[in-house]
Amino acid sequence: MKIDKVQKLPSGKYKISLDTGDKITTYDDVILEKGLLYHKEVSFDDIKEITNKTEYYAIYYKAVKMIGTKYRSEKEIRHFLKDKELTKTKKEEIIKRLKDTGLINDERYMRSYINDRMYLSTDGPYAIGKALINQGIDEIAAEKAIHEIDETIIQNKLRDILIKKVKANHKDSPYMLKQKLVQNLSLKGFDKNMIASIFDTLEVKKEGTLEKEYQRQYKRLSSKYQGRDLYFQIKQKLYSKGFQGGEIDALLNQTLE
Numbered sequence: 245m246k247i248d249k250v251q252k253l254p255s256g257k258y259k260i261s262l263d264t265g266d267k268i269t270t271y272d273d274v275i276l277e278k279g280l281l282y283h284k285e286v287s288f289d290d291i292k293e294i295t296n297k298t299e300y301y302a303i304y305y306k307a308v309k310m311i312g313t314k315y316r317s318e319k320e321i322r323h324f325l326k327d328k329e330l331t332k333t334k335k336e337e338i339i340k341r342l343k344d345t346g347l348i349n350d351e352r353y354m355r356s357y358i359n360d361r362m363y364l365s366t367d368g369p370y371a372i373g374k375a376l377i378n379q380g381i382d383e384i385a386a387e388k389a390i391h392e393i394d395e396t397i398i399q400n401k402l403r404d405i406l407i408k409k410v411k412a413n414h415k416d417s418p419y420m421l422k423q424k425l426v427q428n429l430s431l432k433g434f435d436k437n438m439i440a441s442i443f444d445t446l447e448v449k450k451e452g453t454l455e456k457e458y459q460r461q462y463k464r465l466s467s468k469y470q471g472r473d474l475y476f477q478i479k480q481k482l483y484s485k486g487f488q489g490g491e492i493d494a495l496l497n498q499t500l501e
Contacts, residue, residue: 245264245286245287246284246286247260247284247286250275250281258272258274268291269298270301271301273297277297278297300330303325307324307338311342311347317348317350317379318348321338321342321348322339325339350381353381357372358372358390361375363401367432368401368402368429368432370434373387373389376390402429402434405429407446414456426443457482457487461482462474475496
């Protein structure tokens, strides 16, 4: 068979026209490897090899496109290649090629991932480190990178989160709010002691929360209890909500006189 024409397409690929009327679309890598711009005769074996190489490069460039969208770990690329119809050797060849060109670089991926998650998510450092390990990053390397994060950055992020949480809360006592936030934010990967310490520096609005909770409990309990029984039932509920005994007594003495 003879090659009648090799035409470059707008997509960057090439279209090979054969004297049989058949056409093959492939990549410049294949054109160069096979020297198709200079050799006008091709055999059926050549056509088969061109087809196989085209399939190989189609998968390779999909991987390149993935990495171009955002950095990917080696584990992610291996997962992408897992169900592709390539031999193990060819898959390893793609991995090696991506590493050699710097497109797979787990150190760079790790740094980029930490930076993005620190500034674009509400996750704390421990959660970010765990996610990195799940992405195939070496555990020791991930822990080292997490410990190298500037503590001021972590504190500022945590303070911003706490301020928003405090402003959004309209029912809990400062004590109960602190307990909830320490629990919730530690699950998000922040240090419990740091959460508590920063919370203590904030001006948490106390006015109104006790009164609102009192009104809620009074409405619920006044149909069941009267007099001193009502006093003690409300006091017990308010105390369980984290309000201080002195402020509870002062409010109840005013309202239940």
